[in-house]
Amino acid sequence: MKTKTFRQNAVTYGIVILFYLICQGLILSGNMSSLMKGLMVPICYYVILAVSLNLVVGISGELSLGHAGFMCIGAYASAIFAVCVDGKMPEGLELFLALIIGAAITAVFGFLIGIPVLRLRGDYLAIVTLAFGEIIKNVVNAVYLGVDENGLHFSMKDSLSLGLSEEGLTIMNGAQGISGLPRTANLTIGIVLVLITLFIVLNLMNSRQGRAIMAIRDNRIAAESIGLSVSKYKMMAFVISAALAGVAGVLYSHNLSALQATSKNFGYNQSIMILVFVVLGGIGNIRGSMIAAVILTILPEKLRFLSDYRMLIYAIVLISMMLFNSAPKAIEWRKSLAERFARKKDIPAETAGKEAR
Amino acid sequence: MKKRRVVCAAMAAVMAMSLAACGGSDTASATTAAGEASESEETAAEGSSEGVFVIGGSGPLTGGSALYGTAVKNGAQVAVDEINANGGINGYQVKWIFEDDEADGEKAVNAYNTLKDEGMQMFVGTTTSGACMSVIAETENDNMFQITPSGTTADITKPANVYRMCFSDPAQGTKSAQYIAEHGVAQKVGVIYDNSDTYSSGIYENFAKEAQAQGLEIVGAESFNSESKTDFKTQLQKLKDAGAELVFLPFYYTEASLVLKQADEMGWAPKFFGCDGMDGILDLPEFDTSLAEGLMLLTPFAADAQDELTQNFVAAYEEAYGETPIQFAADAYDCLYVIKQAVEKANITPDMDMSEICDAMKTVMPEVTLDGLTGAGISFDENGEPNKAPKAVVIENGAYKSLE
Numbered sequence: 001m002k003t004k005t006f007r008q009n010a011v012t013y014g015i016v017i018l019f020y021l022i023c024q025g026l027i028l029s030g031n032m033s034s035l036m037k038g039l040m041v042p043i044c045y046y047v048i049l050a051v052s053l054n055l056v057v058g059i060s061g062e063l064s065l066g067h068a069g070f071m072c073i074g075a076y077a078s079a080i081f082a083v084c085v086d087g088k089m090p091e092g093l094e095l096f097l098a099l100i101i102g103a104a105i106t107a108v109f110g111f112l113i114g115i116p117v118l119r120l121r122g123d124y125l126a127i128v129t130l131a132f133g134e135i136i137k138n139v140v141n142a143v144y145l146g147v148d149e150n151g152l153h154f155s156m157k158d159s160l161s162l163g164l165s166e167e168g169l170t171i172m173n174g175a176q177g178i179s180g181l182p183r184t185a186n187l188t189i190g191i192v193l194v195l196i197t198l199f200i201v202l203n204l205m206n207s208r209q210g211r212a213i214m215a216i217r218d219n220r221i222a223a224e225s226i227g228l229s230v231s232k233y234k235m236m237a238f239v240i241s242a243a244l245a246g247v248a249g250v251l252y253s254h255n256l257s258a259l260q261a262t263s264k265n266f267g268y269n270q271s272i273m274i275l276v277f278v279v280l281g282g283i284g285n286i287r288g289s290m291i292a293a294v295i296l297t298i299l300p301e302k303l304r305f306l307s308d309y310r311m312l313i314y315a316i317v318l319i320s321m322m323l324f325n326s327a328p329k330a331i332e333w334r335k336s337l338a339e340r341f342a343r344k345k346d347i348p349a350e351t352a353g354k355e356a357r
Numbered sequence: 358m359k360k361r362r363v364v365c366a367a368m369a370a371v372m373a374m375s376l377a378a379c380g381g382s383d384t385a386s387a388t389t390a391a392g393e394a395s396e397s398e399e400t401a402a403e404g405s406s407e408g409v410f411v412i413g414g415s416g417p418l419t420g421g422s423a424l425y426g427t428a429v430k431n432g433a434q435v436a437v438d439e440i441n442a443n444g445g446i447n448g449y450q451v452k453w454i455f456e457d458d459e460a461d462g463e464k465a466v467n468a469y470n471t472l473k474d475e476g477m478q479m480f481v482g483t484t485t486s487g488a489c490m491s492v493i494a495e496t497e498n499d500n501m502f503q504i505t506p507s508g509t510t511a512d513i514t515k516p517a518n519v520y521r522m523c524f525s526d527p528a529q530g531t532k533s534a535q536y537i538a539e540h541g542v543a544q545k546v547g548v549i550y551d552n553s554d555t556y557s558s559g560i561y562e563n564f565a566k567e568a569q570a571q572g573l574e575i576v577g578a579e580s581f582n583s584e585s586k587t588d589f590k591t592q593l594q595k596l597k598d599a600g601a602e603l604v605f606l607p608f609y610y611t612e613a614s615l616v617l618k619q620a621d622e623m624g625w626a627p628k629f630f631g632c633d634g635m636d637g638i639l640d641l642p643e644f645d646t647s648l649a650e651g652l653m654l655l656t657p658f659a660a661d662a663q664d665e666l667t668q669n670f671v672a673a674y675e676e677a678y679g680e681t682p683i684q685f686a687a688d689a690y691d692c693l694y695v696i697k698q699a700v701e702k703a704n705i706t707p708d709m710d711m712s713e714i715c716d717a718m719k720t721v722m723p724e725v726t727l728d729g730l731t732g733a734g735i736s737f738d739e740n741g742e743p744n745k746a747p748k749a750v751v752i753e754n755g756a757y758k759s760l761e
Contacts, residue, residue, distance in 0.1 A: 033470070033474045034470040034471075034473040034474050035467060035470040035471045035473075035474050037470070038466055038467055038469075038470040038495075039467065039470075042463060138553075138582070141552065141553050141582070142552065157578075158558075158561070158562055158565065158578070159562055160562060160565055160566060160569075174552060174558055175551075175552050175553045175554060175555055175558045176487075176510065176555045176558060176559060177487070177490075177555075179490050179512055180512075183494060252463075255463075256462050256463060256466065256491045256494075257490065257491055257493070257494030258462060258487070258490030258491045258494075259462075260462065260487045260490075260555065262460075262461065262487065262553075263583065263584070264420075264459060264460070264461040264464070265461060265462070265463060301467050301471065304456060304457070304471055307418075307457075308418070310419075310457070311419055
């Protein structure tokens with residue numbers, strides 16, 4: 001049993017490393033288009049988001065629709081840090097610290113939000129997390145933050161009421177966001193973070209705590225009756241998932257030079273998109289959600305040649321992929337196809353056997 | 358037991374197959390991408406041997422601000438068709454390519470990269486300010502010549518390779534406040550702005566700064582955001598109670614038309630003042646233009662101007678796309694002519710690579726003067742900002758009338 005999960009996990013890591021080697025090879029040999037090069041880091045953060053949401057949706061069995069909100073917190077926390085220390089420390093160290101800060105602050109927020117939210121179940125939890133994501137985005141859009149020799153200035157009105165001195169620097173400028181960010185993220189860093197995420201999530205799944213989380217998912221009353229603390233284990237999954245989303249946010253903010261919270265990147269559209277990765281890849285299936293994230297990030301870009309029909313075709317492809325993956329008839333058809341394959345292989349083997357006889 | 362194992366194996370096989378397929382598709386897409394890239398390089402190479410300038414642009418073609426991206430795409434297409442019909446630039450034809458960026462930073466970078474793969478040599482974009490802020494880092498890195506038709510945020514022109522055709526937020530906000538103060542239009546000013554939009558909040562901020570300096574009293578600044586932009590009654594009521602004589606509306610005409618309508622329903626008739634985003638309000642379907650009587654706006658372009666250039670442009674645009682062009686289309690049109698003039702001045706040929714083109718363009722840009730749709734004698738300062746006079750107009754009898 002142990003060797004089986006080990007083998008399964010090794011395959012997952014192997015896929016990531018293979019992907020990295022192929023892409024890095026293509027980049028170094030100059031065979032990759034600018035578009036694909038630009039997509040490398042986004043692919044990494046979408047994979048991290050998909051895997052981390054799968055922890056809540058698949059392993060802990062709660063429907064959360066506020067994942068983009070956590071990503072937003074991580075992105076903004078790290079961006080503020082990056083602007084504050086800009087040029088004062090080496091890039092690598094800055095990114096490393098930004099990752100830690102982003103993850104830590106998001107984890108704190110995950111905990112705070114988890115306290116009220118995890119008392120709810122099912123649809124109610126989904127509604128509250130959805131609202132939370134929207135609140136985060138709107139609050140971030142209303143905050144003005146500046147720094148000068150007197151320290152930090154904060155306002156919810158506009159950048160004039162910050163009262164900055166002449167040399168003052170506006171860090172967060174409401175809806176105009178944060179600009180002048182370092183673009184230090186690259187494929188290697190992204191892949192390392194994906195591997196760390198996988199390591200955390202896969203090990204958690206196969207640990208005592210992970211089994212407790214899944215037991216609560218499968219039967220809450222039975223789990224409680226044998227003395228498992230429901231709120232503790234649910235909170236564990238929720239906070240870890242939030243922290244990982246925060247890491248994805250850090251990667252996001254270090255990939256673009258300007259950061260703004262719009263409904264496109266941190267709104268519920270994005271949360272639903274991440275959920276689509278998870279559902280398409282299979283709820284509870286880490287490897288599947290990883291692959292779904294990669295395909296669905298590349299697909300809309302590859303459909304650009306369709307111009308006006310791009311989004312229409314994208315939706316149709318999405319629906320057909322969903323059906324192929326999970327419709328009972330489609331599963332049946334796939335099975336019968338696989339069996340036919342197996343039989344064809346068997347027949348020559350049998351005849352060969354007969355001849356030998 | 359055995360059966361089960363067979364099923365397991367079958368499942369594993371299916372999984373492996375799907376994985377292989379996925380892995381395959383990954384590598385396949387990567388290789389096709391590479392293939393496309395080399396193909397596009399080939400076409401670009403072919404293009405340059407035949408002599409084609411490839412100019413790219415990006416903007417939202419889907420989503421809430423699709424109107425603006427489409428206008429830029431079409432406006433530039435009109436210019437390109439004209440240029441090509443008149444013998445091209447330096448005798449070379451121009452190819453205009455446009456990608457959808459959904460007004461999002463991340464997607465805009467993807468769109469820009471796609472355009473680069475298609476062999477773009479000069480970039481007219483992006484349409485929206487927020488997305489533009491993400492793309493300037495890329496173009497600076499590549500040393501790609503960029504001129505934005507309508508990205509207004511002040512910082513956009515910071516990199517040396519980036520120029521702007523429209524007025525920046527500071528220019529619009531400051532000039533509006535100056536105009537109101539100098540002409541004694543009003544003393545007590547109320548503002549409504551979209552705090553989720555960089556364009557609107559940028560203008561508001563600079564307006565507020567200059568209003569203070571000019572001694573105007575801002576009696577109220579009310580905001581709305583992109584998710585609640587249909588009901589402005591609360592904001593209007595607050596400004597009315599605060600005694601505003603003039604309401605400054607630094608946002609786009611679709612929302613502004615609702616503000617005018619709702620103020621009318623409330624029976625309140627202050628003076629209204631708008632910026633270049635207000636241009637287009639008279640052509641809005643189902644809008645009662647009598648509500649806009651007396652509305653003042655600063656705009657560089659008016660579709661019903663009587664000069665020959667504007668009339669030809671409007672006629673060509675209406676014939677091709679069946680609608681009246683808005684200011685975005687005019688800005689994009691002028692961008693193409695600025696590029697044409699600069700390329701001719703610098704004697705650029707399509708076989709130069711993008712970095713060489715950019716360096717050559719940078720040296721001649723200060724010498725460019727264009728009599729365009731959005732102003733006469735447009736030139737560019739060392740920061741890449743346009744020097745052109747904003748036209749203050751007032752709406753009278755359903756048409757623009759120039760103000761002093």
